[in-house]
Amino acid sequence: MRLSTSLTYAGDPRAAADEVASWERAGLDIVWVSEAYGFDAPTIMGYLGARTERVQIGSSILPLFSRTPALLAQTAAGLDAVSGGRAILGLGASGPQVIEGWHGVPYDRPVARTREIIEICRAAWRREILQHDGIYQLPLPGGLGKPLKMLTHPVRDRIPIYIAALGESNVRLTAALAEGWLPFLYVPEKAADVWGSALSAGLARRSPDMPPLEVVAGGLLAIGDDVTGLRDLARPLIALYVGGVGARSRNFYHDLVARYGYEAEADKIQELYLAGRKDEAAAAVPAELLERTSLVGTASYVRDRLQAFAESGVTVLNVTPVGDSARLLAQVRELMTA
Structure with a gap:
Protein backbone atom coordinates (compact mmCIF):
# COMPACT_ATOMS: atom_id res chain seq x y z
CA MET A 1 0.00 0.00 0.00
CA ARG A 2 0.93 3.61 -0.52
CA LEU A 3 0.46 6.17 2.24
CA SER A 4 -1.59 9.37 2.20
CA THR A 5 -3.02 11.99 4.54
CA SER A 6 -5.22 15.08 4.29
CA LEU A 7 -4.88 18.75 5.09
CA THR A 8 -7.62 20.21 7.25
CA TYR A 9 -9.93 23.00 6.13
CA ALA A 10 -8.55 25.62 8.50
CA GLY A 11 -5.17 27.02 9.48
CA ASP A 12 -2.31 28.82 7.78
CA PRO A 13 -1.68 27.26 4.34
CA ARG A 14 1.97 28.34 4.43
CA ALA A 15 2.59 26.56 7.72
CA ALA A 16 0.73 23.55 6.35
CA ALA A 17 3.07 23.47 3.36
CA ASP A 18 6.04 23.29 5.73
CA GLU A 19 4.40 20.30 7.40
CA VAL A 20 3.73 18.57 4.09
CA ALA A 21 7.40 18.89 3.17
CA SER A 22 8.29 17.10 6.42
CA TRP A 23 5.65 14.45 5.74
CA GLU A 24 7.16 13.90 2.32
CA ARG A 25 10.50 13.20 3.96
CA ALA A 26 8.76 10.75 6.32
CA GLY A 27 7.55 8.69 3.36
CA LEU A 28 4.18 10.18 2.46
CA ASP A 29 3.05 9.34 -1.08
CA ILE A 30 -0.09 11.50 -1.49
CA VAL A 31 -1.44 14.58 0.26
CA TRP A 32 -5.14 15.36 -0.14
CA VAL A 33 -6.48 18.92 -0.01
CA SER A 34 -10.08 19.33 1.07
CA GLU A 35 -12.60 21.85 -0.16
CA ALA A 36 -15.94 22.45 1.51
CA TYR A 37 -16.86 26.12 1.90
CA GLY A 38 -13.55 27.47 3.17
CA PHE A 39 -10.47 28.12 1.06
CA ASP A 40 -10.56 26.68 -2.44
CA ALA A 41 -8.41 23.57 -2.86
CA PRO A 42 -6.54 24.35 -6.13
CA THR A 43 -4.86 27.47 -4.71
CA ILE A 44 -3.45 25.44 -1.81
CA MET A 45 -2.54 22.56 -4.13
CA GLY A 46 -0.57 24.86 -6.42
CA TYR A 47 1.36 26.23 -3.44
CA LEU A 48 2.12 22.69 -2.27
CA GLY A 49 3.38 21.86 -5.75
CA ALA A 50 6.01 24.54 -5.39
CA ARG A 51 7.01 23.47 -1.87
CA THR A 52 7.35 19.71 -2.46
CA GLU A 53 9.28 17.48 -4.83
CA ARG A 54 7.86 13.95 -4.87
CA VAL A 55 4.50 13.68 -3.12
CA GLN A 56 1.37 13.50 -5.28
CA ILE A 57 -1.16 16.27 -4.65
CA GLY A 58 -4.84 15.44 -4.87
CA SER A 59 -8.13 17.25 -4.34
CA SER A 60 -10.42 15.50 -1.91
CA ILE A 61 -12.71 16.63 -3.21
CA LEU A 62 -13.64 19.26 -5.80
CA PRO A 63 -17.47 19.29 -5.94
CA LEU A 64 -18.94 18.42 -9.32
CA PHE A 65 -21.37 21.33 -9.22
CA SER A 66 -19.03 24.22 -8.40
CA ARG A 67 -17.10 24.33 -11.69
CA THR A 68 -17.79 23.57 -15.33
CA PRO A 69 -16.21 20.40 -16.72
CA ALA A 70 -13.86 22.48 -18.88
CA LEU A 71 -12.69 24.47 -15.85
CA LEU A 72 -12.10 21.25 -13.91
CA ALA A 73 -9.96 20.05 -16.81
CA GLN A 74 -8.05 23.34 -16.96
CA THR A 75 -7.48 23.37 -13.21
CA ALA A 76 -6.17 19.80 -13.11
CA ALA A 77 -3.92 20.44 -16.11
CA GLY A 78 -2.52 23.59 -14.52
CA LEU A 79 -1.84 21.82 -11.22
CA ASP A 80 -0.22 18.95 -13.08
CA ALA A 81 2.05 21.42 -14.89
CA VAL A 82 3.22 23.34 -11.81
CA SER A 83 3.81 20.09 -9.88
CA GLY A 84 5.63 18.29 -12.67
CA GLY A 85 2.96 15.65 -13.26
CA ARG A 86 1.92 15.00 -9.64
CA ALA A 87 -1.73 16.09 -9.67
CA ILE A 88 -4.73 13.90 -8.87
CA LEU A 89 -8.20 15.21 -9.70
CA GLY A 90 -10.43 14.06 -6.85
CA LEU A 91 -14.12 14.67 -7.56
CA GLY A 92 -17.31 14.16 -5.62
CA ALA A 93 -20.92 15.22 -5.46
CA SER A 94 -20.70 16.78 -1.98
CA GLY A 95 -24.29 17.19 -0.76
CA PRO A 96 -27.40 19.34 -1.23
CA GLN A 97 -26.71 21.51 1.83
CA VAL A 98 -23.38 22.78 0.51
CA ILE A 99 -24.18 22.74 -3.21
CA GLU A 100 -27.53 24.49 -2.94
CA GLY A 101 -26.75 26.53 0.18
CA TRP A 102 -23.23 27.75 -0.62
CA HIS A 103 -23.03 27.54 -4.41
CA GLY A 104 -26.68 28.19 -5.20
CA VAL A 105 -26.76 25.42 -7.77
CA PRO A 106 -29.44 22.69 -7.95
CA TYR A 107 -28.19 19.32 -6.68
CA ASP A 108 -29.31 16.97 -9.42
CA ARG A 109 -28.13 13.93 -11.41
CA PRO A 110 -24.76 13.54 -9.62
CA VAL A 111 -23.92 10.14 -11.14
CA ALA A 112 -24.69 11.22 -14.71
CA ARG A 113 -22.71 14.42 -14.16
CA THR A 114 -19.75 12.41 -12.90
CA ARG A 115 -19.71 10.29 -16.04
CA GLU A 116 -19.91 13.31 -18.36
CA ILE A 117 -17.24 15.27 -16.46
CA ILE A 118 -14.83 12.34 -16.73
CA GLU A 119 -15.43 12.15 -20.48
CA ILE A 120 -15.02 15.89 -21.03
CA CYS A 121 -11.89 16.21 -18.88
CA ARG A 122 -10.13 13.39 -20.66
CA ALA A 123 -11.06 14.80 -24.05
CA ALA A 124 -9.74 18.22 -23.00
CA TRP A 125 -6.41 16.76 -21.79
CA ARG A 126 -6.05 14.97 -25.14
CA ARG A 127 -6.54 18.40 -26.71
CA GLU A 128 -9.60 17.27 -28.61
CA ILE A 129 -12.14 19.82 -29.78
CA LEU A 130 -14.80 19.77 -27.09
CA GLN A 131 -18.19 18.75 -28.38
CA HIS A 132 -20.62 17.12 -25.99
CA ASP A 133 -24.34 16.45 -26.01
CA GLY A 134 -25.72 15.64 -22.58
CA ILE A 135 -26.30 17.48 -19.32
CA TYR A 136 -23.37 19.60 -20.46
CA GLN A 137 -23.86 21.05 -23.95
CA LEU A 138 -20.62 21.98 -25.72
CA PRO A 139 -20.88 24.31 -27.54
CA LEU A 140 -24.10 25.72 -26.09
CA PRO A 141 -26.83 25.26 -28.74
CA GLY A 142 -28.27 28.32 -30.42
CA GLY A 143 -25.59 30.69 -29.22
CA LEU A 144 -22.35 32.18 -30.49
CA GLY A 145 -20.07 29.57 -28.97
CA LYS A 146 -17.69 27.59 -31.15
CA PRO A 147 -16.03 24.23 -30.58
CA LEU A 148 -12.65 24.75 -28.91
CA LYS A 149 -9.69 22.73 -27.73
CA MET A 150 -7.27 23.47 -24.90
CA LEU A 151 -4.77 26.15 -25.87
CA THR A 152 -1.91 24.80 -23.76
CA HIS A 153 -0.35 21.34 -23.88
CA PRO A 154 -0.94 19.36 -20.67
CA VAL A 155 1.99 17.57 -19.08
CA ARG A 156 -0.09 14.38 -19.19
CA ASP A 157 -3.05 13.54 -21.37
CA ARG A 158 -4.43 11.23 -18.67
CA ILE A 159 -4.44 12.86 -15.23
CA PRO A 160 -5.72 10.39 -12.61
CA ILE A 161 -9.33 10.92 -11.57
CA TYR A 162 -10.43 9.64 -8.17
CA ILE A 163 -14.12 9.67 -7.23
CA ALA A 164 -15.65 9.97 -3.75
CA ALA A 165 -18.53 7.52 -3.97
CA LEU A 166 -20.77 5.73 -1.46
CA GLY A 167 -23.96 4.79 -3.32
CA GLU A 168 -24.20 1.67 -5.43
CA SER A 169 -24.61 3.45 -8.78
CA ASN A 170 -21.73 5.83 -8.16
CA VAL A 171 -19.41 3.09 -6.88
CA ARG A 172 -20.23 1.01 -9.95
CA LEU A 173 -19.42 3.96 -12.23
CA THR A 174 -16.20 4.69 -10.31
CA ALA A 175 -15.00 1.10 -10.64
CA ALA A 176 -15.68 1.21 -14.36
CA LEU A 177 -14.26 4.60 -15.30
CA ALA A 178 -12.01 6.17 -12.64
CA GLU A 179 -8.41 5.61 -11.66
CA GLY A 180 -9.26 5.67 -7.97
CA TRP A 181 -12.06 5.41 -5.40
CA LEU A 182 -12.35 7.56 -2.26
CA PRO A 183 -14.79 5.89 0.16
CA PHE A 184 -15.49 7.43 3.58
CA LEU A 185 -16.02 5.74 6.96
CA TYR A 186 -14.54 2.60 5.46
CA VAL A 187 -14.83 -0.59 7.53
CA PRO A 188 -12.60 -3.21 5.86
CA GLU A 189 -14.44 -6.13 7.46
CA LYS A 190 -17.74 -4.91 5.97
CA ALA A 191 -16.55 -3.54 2.62
CA ALA A 192 -17.31 -6.65 0.58
CA ASP A 193 -20.82 -6.92 2.00
CA VAL A 194 -21.64 -3.27 1.36
CA TRP A 195 -19.83 -2.56 -1.91
CA GLY A 196 -18.77 -5.93 -3.33
CA SER A 197 -21.51 -6.31 -5.93
CA ALA A 198 -21.21 -2.71 -7.16
CA LEU A 199 -17.43 -2.94 -7.43
CA SER A 200 -17.60 -6.26 -9.27
CA ALA A 201 -20.19 -4.94 -11.73
CA GLY A 202 -18.14 -1.82 -12.40
CA LEU A 203 -14.84 -3.66 -12.75
CA ALA A 204 -16.46 -6.02 -15.26
CA ARG A 205 -17.04 -2.98 -17.52
CA ARG A 206 -13.59 -1.50 -16.95
CA SER A 207 -11.48 -1.03 -20.07
CA PRO A 208 -8.41 -3.29 -20.27
CA ASP A 209 -6.41 -0.13 -21.01
CA MET A 210 -7.20 1.20 -17.53
CA PRO A 211 -4.82 0.58 -14.61
CA PRO A 212 -6.09 -1.35 -11.58
CA LEU A 213 -8.52 0.64 -9.45
CA GLU A 214 -6.84 2.41 -6.53
CA VAL A 215 -8.82 2.28 -3.27
CA VAL A 216 -8.07 5.04 -0.73
CA ALA A 217 -9.20 4.42 2.85
CA GLY A 218 -7.98 4.46 6.43
CA GLY A 219 -8.72 6.59 9.46
CA LEU A 220 -7.41 8.06 12.68
CA LEU A 221 -3.80 7.01 13.41
CA ALA A 222 -2.10 6.74 16.82
CA ILE A 223 0.50 4.19 17.91
CA GLY A 224 1.31 3.42 21.52
CA ASP A 225 0.58 1.28 24.57
CA THR A 298 -0.18 -0.73 19.88
CA ALA A 299 2.24 -1.25 17.02
CA SER A 300 1.20 -4.90 16.70
CA TYR A 301 -2.49 -3.92 16.69
CA VAL A 302 -1.92 -1.28 14.00
CA ARG A 303 0.00 -3.86 11.96
CA ASP A 304 -3.06 -6.13 12.13
CA ARG A 305 -5.30 -3.26 11.02
CA LEU A 306 -2.97 -2.58 8.11
CA GLN A 307 -3.39 -6.18 7.03
CA ALA A 308 -7.18 -5.93 7.31
CA PHE A 309 -7.26 -2.83 5.11
CA ALA A 310 -4.92 -4.40 2.57
CA GLU A 311 -6.88 -7.66 2.44
CA SER A 312 -10.09 -5.73 1.81
CA GLY A 313 -8.57 -4.17 -1.31
CA VAL A 314 -7.21 -0.85 -0.02
CA THR A 315 -4.18 0.23 -2.04
CA VAL A 316 -3.64 3.70 -0.52
CA LEU A 317 -3.82 3.95 3.27
CA ASN A 318 -5.22 7.37 4.14
CA VAL A 319 -4.52 8.32 7.77
CA THR A 320 -5.20 11.22 10.12
CA PRO A 321 -2.28 11.26 12.60
CA VAL A 322 -2.94 12.28 16.20
CA GLY A 323 0.20 13.90 17.59
CA ASP A 324 3.54 14.25 15.84
CA SER A 325 2.41 13.69 12.25
CA ALA A 326 5.84 13.19 10.71
CA ARG A 327 6.85 10.69 13.39
CA LEU A 328 3.59 8.74 13.09
CA LEU A 329 3.76 8.68 9.30
CA ALA A 330 7.31 7.34 9.50
CA GLN A 331 6.18 4.71 12.04
CA VAL A 332 3.27 3.48 9.97
CA ARG A 333 5.45 3.49 6.85
CA GLU A 334 7.88 1.22 8.70
CA LEU A 335 5.04 -1.09 9.73
CA MET A 336 3.76 -1.18 6.14
CA THR A 337 7.13 -2.29 4.81
CA ALA A 338 8.12 -4.64 7.63
Whole structure:
Protein backbone atom coordinates (compact mmCIF):
# COMPACT_ATOMS: atom_id res chain seq x y z
CA MET A 1 0.00 0.00 0.00
CA ARG A 2 0.93 3.61 -0.52
CA LEU A 3 0.46 6.17 2.24
CA SER A 4 -1.59 9.37 2.20
CA THR A 5 -3.02 11.99 4.54
CA SER A 6 -5.22 15.08 4.29
CA LEU A 7 -4.88 18.75 5.09
CA THR A 8 -7.62 20.21 7.25
CA TYR A 9 -9.93 23.00 6.13
CA ALA A 10 -8.55 25.62 8.50
CA GLY A 11 -5.17 27.02 9.48
CA ASP A 12 -2.31 28.82 7.78
CA PRO A 13 -1.68 27.26 4.34
CA ARG A 14 1.97 28.34 4.43
CA ALA A 15 2.59 26.56 7.72
CA ALA A 16 0.73 23.55 6.35
CA ALA A 17 3.07 23.47 3.36
CA ASP A 18 6.04 23.29 5.73
CA GLU A 19 4.40 20.30 7.40
CA VAL A 20 3.73 18.57 4.09
CA ALA A 21 7.40 18.89 3.17
CA SER A 22 8.29 17.10 6.42
CA TRP A 23 5.65 14.45 5.74
CA GLU A 24 7.16 13.90 2.32
CA ARG A 25 10.50 13.20 3.96
CA ALA A 26 8.76 10.75 6.32
CA GLY A 27 7.55 8.69 3.36
CA LEU A 28 4.18 10.18 2.46
CA ASP A 29 3.05 9.34 -1.08
CA ILE A 30 -0.09 11.50 -1.49
CA VAL A 31 -1.44 14.58 0.26
CA TRP A 32 -5.14 15.36 -0.14
CA VAL A 33 -6.48 18.92 -0.01
CA SER A 34 -10.08 19.33 1.07
CA GLU A 35 -12.60 21.85 -0.16
CA ALA A 36 -15.94 22.45 1.51
CA TYR A 37 -16.86 26.12 1.90
CA GLY A 38 -13.55 27.47 3.17
CA PHE A 39 -10.47 28.12 1.06
CA ASP A 40 -10.56 26.68 -2.44
CA ALA A 41 -8.41 23.57 -2.86
CA PRO A 42 -6.54 24.35 -6.13
CA THR A 43 -4.86 27.47 -4.71
CA ILE A 44 -3.45 25.44 -1.81
CA MET A 45 -2.54 22.56 -4.13
CA GLY A 46 -0.57 24.86 -6.42
CA TYR A 47 1.36 26.23 -3.44
CA LEU A 48 2.12 22.69 -2.27
CA GLY A 49 3.38 21.86 -5.75
CA ALA A 50 6.01 24.54 -5.39
CA ARG A 51 7.01 23.47 -1.87
CA THR A 52 7.35 19.71 -2.46
CA GLU A 53 9.28 17.48 -4.83
CA ARG A 54 7.86 13.95 -4.87
CA VAL A 55 4.50 13.68 -3.12
CA GLN A 56 1.37 13.50 -5.28
CA ILE A 57 -1.16 16.27 -4.65
CA GLY A 58 -4.84 15.44 -4.87
CA SER A 59 -8.13 17.25 -4.34
CA SER A 60 -10.42 15.50 -1.91
CA ILE A 61 -12.71 16.63 -3.21
CA LEU A 62 -13.64 19.26 -5.80
CA PRO A 63 -17.47 19.29 -5.94
CA LEU A 64 -18.94 18.42 -9.32
CA PHE A 65 -21.37 21.33 -9.22
CA SER A 66 -19.03 24.22 -8.40
CA ARG A 67 -17.10 24.33 -11.69
CA THR A 68 -17.79 23.57 -15.33
CA PRO A 69 -16.21 20.40 -16.72
CA ALA A 70 -13.86 22.48 -18.88
CA LEU A 71 -12.69 24.47 -15.85
CA LEU A 72 -12.10 21.25 -13.91
CA ALA A 73 -9.96 20.05 -16.81
CA GLN A 74 -8.05 23.34 -16.96
CA THR A 75 -7.48 23.37 -13.21
CA ALA A 76 -6.17 19.80 -13.11
CA ALA A 77 -3.92 20.44 -16.11
CA GLY A 78 -2.52 23.59 -14.52
CA LEU A 79 -1.84 21.82 -11.22
CA ASP A 80 -0.22 18.95 -13.08
CA ALA A 81 2.05 21.42 -14.89
CA VAL A 82 3.22 23.34 -11.81
CA SER A 83 3.81 20.09 -9.88
CA GLY A 84 5.63 18.29 -12.67
CA GLY A 85 2.96 15.65 -13.26
CA ARG A 86 1.92 15.00 -9.64
CA ALA A 87 -1.73 16.09 -9.67
CA ILE A 88 -4.73 13.90 -8.87
CA LEU A 89 -8.20 15.21 -9.70
CA GLY A 90 -10.43 14.06 -6.85
CA LEU A 91 -14.12 14.67 -7.56
CA GLY A 92 -17.31 14.16 -5.62
CA ALA A 93 -20.92 15.22 -5.46
CA SER A 94 -20.70 16.78 -1.98
CA GLY A 95 -24.29 17.19 -0.76
CA PRO A 96 -27.40 19.34 -1.23
CA GLN A 97 -26.71 21.51 1.83
CA VAL A 98 -23.38 22.78 0.51
CA ILE A 99 -24.18 22.74 -3.21
CA GLU A 100 -27.53 24.49 -2.94
CA GLY A 101 -26.75 26.53 0.18
CA TRP A 102 -23.23 27.75 -0.62
CA HIS A 103 -23.03 27.54 -4.41
CA GLY A 104 -26.68 28.19 -5.20
CA VAL A 105 -26.76 25.42 -7.77
CA PRO A 106 -29.44 22.69 -7.95
CA TYR A 107 -28.19 19.32 -6.68
CA ASP A 108 -29.31 16.97 -9.42
CA ARG A 109 -28.13 13.93 -11.41
CA PRO A 110 -24.76 13.54 -9.62
CA VAL A 111 -23.92 10.14 -11.14
CA ALA A 112 -24.69 11.22 -14.71
CA ARG A 113 -22.71 14.42 -14.16
CA THR A 114 -19.75 12.41 -12.90
CA ARG A 115 -19.71 10.29 -16.04
CA GLU A 116 -19.91 13.31 -18.36
CA ILE A 117 -17.24 15.27 -16.46
CA ILE A 118 -14.83 12.34 -16.73
CA GLU A 119 -15.43 12.15 -20.48
CA ILE A 120 -15.02 15.89 -21.03
CA CYS A 121 -11.89 16.21 -18.88
CA ARG A 122 -10.13 13.39 -20.66
CA ALA A 123 -11.06 14.80 -24.05
CA ALA A 124 -9.74 18.22 -23.00
CA TRP A 125 -6.41 16.76 -21.79
CA ARG A 126 -6.05 14.97 -25.14
CA ARG A 127 -6.54 18.40 -26.71
CA GLU A 128 -9.60 17.27 -28.61
CA ILE A 129 -12.14 19.82 -29.78
CA LEU A 130 -14.80 19.77 -27.09
CA GLN A 131 -18.19 18.75 -28.38
CA HIS A 132 -20.62 17.12 -25.99
CA ASP A 133 -24.34 16.45 -26.01
CA GLY A 134 -25.72 15.64 -22.58
CA ILE A 135 -26.30 17.48 -19.32
CA TYR A 136 -23.37 19.60 -20.46
CA GLN A 137 -23.86 21.05 -23.95
CA LEU A 138 -20.62 21.98 -25.72
CA PRO A 139 -20.88 24.31 -27.54
CA LEU A 140 -24.10 25.72 -26.09
CA PRO A 141 -26.83 25.26 -28.74
CA GLY A 142 -28.27 28.32 -30.42
CA GLY A 143 -25.59 30.69 -29.22
CA LEU A 144 -22.35 32.18 -30.49
CA GLY A 145 -20.07 29.57 -28.97
CA LYS A 146 -17.69 27.59 -31.15
CA PRO A 147 -16.03 24.23 -30.58
CA LEU A 148 -12.65 24.75 -28.91
CA LYS A 149 -9.69 22.73 -27.73
CA MET A 150 -7.27 23.47 -24.90
CA LEU A 151 -4.77 26.15 -25.87
CA THR A 152 -1.91 24.80 -23.76
CA HIS A 153 -0.35 21.34 -23.88
CA PRO A 154 -0.94 19.36 -20.67
CA VAL A 155 1.99 17.57 -19.08
CA ARG A 156 -0.09 14.38 -19.19
CA ASP A 157 -3.05 13.54 -21.37
CA ARG A 158 -4.43 11.23 -18.67
CA ILE A 159 -4.44 12.86 -15.23
CA PRO A 160 -5.72 10.39 -12.61
CA ILE A 161 -9.33 10.92 -11.57
CA TYR A 162 -10.43 9.64 -8.17
CA ILE A 163 -14.12 9.67 -7.23
CA ALA A 164 -15.65 9.97 -3.75
CA ALA A 165 -18.53 7.52 -3.97
CA LEU A 166 -20.77 5.73 -1.46
CA GLY A 167 -23.96 4.79 -3.32
CA GLU A 168 -24.20 1.67 -5.43
CA SER A 169 -24.61 3.45 -8.78
CA ASN A 170 -21.73 5.83 -8.16
CA VAL A 171 -19.41 3.09 -6.88
CA ARG A 172 -20.23 1.01 -9.95
CA LEU A 173 -19.42 3.96 -12.23
CA THR A 174 -16.20 4.69 -10.31
CA ALA A 175 -15.00 1.10 -10.64
CA ALA A 176 -15.68 1.21 -14.36
CA LEU A 177 -14.26 4.60 -15.30
CA ALA A 178 -12.01 6.17 -12.64
CA GLU A 179 -8.41 5.61 -11.66
CA GLY A 180 -9.26 5.67 -7.97
CA TRP A 181 -12.06 5.41 -5.40
CA LEU A 182 -12.35 7.56 -2.26
CA PRO A 183 -14.79 5.89 0.16
CA PHE A 184 -15.49 7.43 3.58
CA LEU A 185 -16.02 5.74 6.96
CA TYR A 186 -14.54 2.60 5.46
CA VAL A 187 -14.83 -0.59 7.53
CA PRO A 188 -12.60 -3.21 5.86
CA GLU A 189 -14.44 -6.13 7.46
CA LYS A 190 -17.74 -4.91 5.97
CA ALA A 191 -16.55 -3.54 2.62
CA ALA A 192 -17.31 -6.65 0.58
CA ASP A 193 -20.82 -6.92 2.00
CA VAL A 194 -21.64 -3.27 1.36
CA TRP A 195 -19.83 -2.56 -1.91
CA GLY A 196 -18.77 -5.93 -3.33
CA SER A 197 -21.51 -6.31 -5.93
CA ALA A 198 -21.21 -2.71 -7.16
CA LEU A 199 -17.43 -2.94 -7.43
CA SER A 200 -17.60 -6.26 -9.27
CA ALA A 201 -20.19 -4.94 -11.73
CA GLY A 202 -18.14 -1.82 -12.40
CA LEU A 203 -14.84 -3.66 -12.75
CA ALA A 204 -16.46 -6.02 -15.26
CA ARG A 205 -17.04 -2.98 -17.52
CA ARG A 206 -13.59 -1.50 -16.95
CA SER A 207 -11.48 -1.03 -20.07
CA PRO A 208 -8.41 -3.29 -20.27
CA ASP A 209 -6.41 -0.13 -21.01
CA MET A 210 -7.20 1.20 -17.53
CA PRO A 211 -4.82 0.58 -14.61
CA PRO A 212 -6.09 -1.35 -11.58
CA LEU A 213 -8.52 0.64 -9.45
CA GLU A 214 -6.84 2.41 -6.53
CA VAL A 215 -8.82 2.28 -3.27
CA VAL A 216 -8.07 5.04 -0.73
CA ALA A 217 -9.20 4.42 2.85
CA GLY A 218 -7.98 4.46 6.43
CA GLY A 219 -8.72 6.59 9.46
CA LEU A 220 -7.41 8.06 12.68
CA LEU A 221 -3.80 7.01 13.41
CA ALA A 222 -2.10 6.74 16.82
CA ILE A 223 0.50 4.19 17.91
CA GLY A 224 1.31 3.42 21.52
CA ASP A 225 0.58 1.28 24.57
CA ASP A 226 -2.12 3.56 25.99
CA VAL A 227 -3.75 5.37 23.10
CA THR A 228 -7.06 3.60 22.49
CA GLY A 229 -8.92 6.48 24.18
CA LEU A 230 -7.88 8.66 21.26
CA ARG A 231 -10.45 6.88 19.11
CA ASP A 232 -13.03 9.10 20.80
CA LEU A 233 -11.56 12.06 18.90
CA ALA A 234 -13.42 10.78 15.84
CA ARG A 235 -16.82 10.91 17.58
CA PRO A 236 -17.73 14.53 16.69
CA LEU A 237 -16.77 14.09 13.03
CA ILE A 238 -18.71 10.85 12.61
CA ALA A 239 -21.69 12.37 14.42
CA LEU A 240 -21.54 15.38 12.11
CA TYR A 241 -21.61 13.26 8.96
CA VAL A 242 -24.09 10.64 10.13
CA GLY A 243 -26.34 13.15 11.85
CA GLY A 244 -25.96 16.48 10.14
CA VAL A 245 -24.51 16.26 6.63
CA GLY A 246 -27.67 16.09 4.59
CA ALA A 247 -31.34 16.19 5.35
CA ARG A 248 -33.10 13.58 7.49
CA SER A 249 -34.47 11.97 4.36
CA ARG A 250 -31.23 12.12 2.37
CA ASN A 251 -27.99 11.46 4.22
CA PHE A 252 -25.56 9.12 2.48
CA TYR A 253 -23.40 8.67 5.59
CA HIS A 254 -26.35 7.72 7.79
CA ASP A 255 -27.36 5.15 5.19
CA LEU A 256 -23.82 3.74 5.03
CA VAL A 257 -23.54 3.27 8.79
CA ALA A 258 -26.96 1.61 8.76
CA ARG A 259 -25.75 -0.78 6.04
CA TYR A 260 -22.81 -1.66 8.27
CA GLY A 261 -25.32 -3.02 10.78
CA TYR A 262 -25.70 0.02 13.03
CA GLU A 263 -29.15 1.11 11.84
CA ALA A 264 -30.58 1.88 15.29
CA GLU A 265 -27.44 3.73 16.29
CA ALA A 266 -27.44 5.75 13.05
CA ASP A 267 -31.06 6.77 13.65
CA LYS A 268 -30.26 7.81 17.21
CA ILE A 269 -27.21 9.85 16.16
CA GLN A 270 -29.26 11.64 13.51
CA GLU A 271 -32.16 12.32 15.87
CA LEU A 272 -29.88 13.80 18.51
CA TYR A 273 -27.79 15.81 16.08
CA LEU A 274 -30.73 17.37 14.29
CA ALA A 275 -32.20 18.27 17.68
CA GLY A 276 -29.06 20.26 18.43
CA ARG A 277 -27.77 17.75 21.00
CA LYS A 278 -24.41 17.30 19.30
CA ASP A 279 -22.48 16.05 22.32
CA GLU A 280 -25.06 13.34 22.92
CA ALA A 281 -24.95 12.42 19.23
CA ALA A 282 -21.18 12.03 19.44
CA ALA A 283 -21.51 9.88 22.55
CA ALA A 284 -23.95 7.62 20.65
CA VAL A 285 -21.37 6.65 18.00
CA PRO A 286 -20.69 2.92 18.59
CA ALA A 287 -17.26 2.08 20.03
CA GLU A 288 -16.96 -0.77 17.55
CA LEU A 289 -17.43 1.61 14.62
CA LEU A 290 -14.72 3.89 16.04
CA GLU A 291 -12.35 0.95 16.31
CA ARG A 292 -13.05 -0.45 12.84
CA THR A 293 -12.63 2.90 11.08
CA SER A 294 -9.29 3.73 12.71
CA LEU A 295 -5.72 2.57 13.29
CA VAL A 296 -5.28 3.39 16.96
CA GLY A 297 -3.46 1.03 19.32
CA THR A 298 -0.18 -0.73 19.88
CA ALA A 299 2.24 -1.25 17.02
CA SER A 300 1.20 -4.90 16.70
CA TYR A 301 -2.49 -3.92 16.69
CA VAL A 302 -1.92 -1.28 14.00
CA ARG A 303 0.00 -3.86 11.96
CA ASP A 304 -3.06 -6.13 12.13
CA ARG A 305 -5.30 -3.26 11.02
CA LEU A 306 -2.97 -2.58 8.11
CA GLN A 307 -3.39 -6.18 7.03
CA ALA A 308 -7.18 -5.93 7.31
CA PHE A 309 -7.26 -2.83 5.11
CA ALA A 310 -4.92 -4.40 2.57
CA GLU A 311 -6.88 -7.66 2.44
CA SER A 312 -10.09 -5.73 1.81
CA GLY A 313 -8.57 -4.17 -1.31
CA VAL A 314 -7.21 -0.85 -0.02
CA THR A 315 -4.18 0.23 -2.04
CA VAL A 316 -3.64 3.70 -0.52
CA LEU A 317 -3.82 3.95 3.27
CA ASN A 318 -5.22 7.37 4.14
CA VAL A 319 -4.52 8.32 7.77
CA THR A 320 -5.20 11.22 10.12
CA PRO A 321 -2.28 11.26 12.60
CA VAL A 322 -2.94 12.28 16.20
CA GLY A 323 0.20 13.90 17.59
CA ASP A 324 3.54 14.25 15.84
CA SER A 325 2.41 13.69 12.25
CA ALA A 326 5.84 13.19 10.71
CA ARG A 327 6.85 10.69 13.39
CA LEU A 328 3.59 8.74 13.09
CA LEU A 329 3.76 8.68 9.30
CA ALA A 330 7.31 7.34 9.50
CA GLN A 331 6.18 4.71 12.04
CA VAL A 332 3.27 3.48 9.97
CA ARG A 333 5.45 3.49 6.85
CA GLU A 334 7.88 1.22 8.70
CA LEU A 335 5.04 -1.09 9.73
CA MET A 336 3.76 -1.18 6.14
CA THR A 337 7.13 -2.29 4.81
CA ALA A 338 8.12 -4.64 7.63
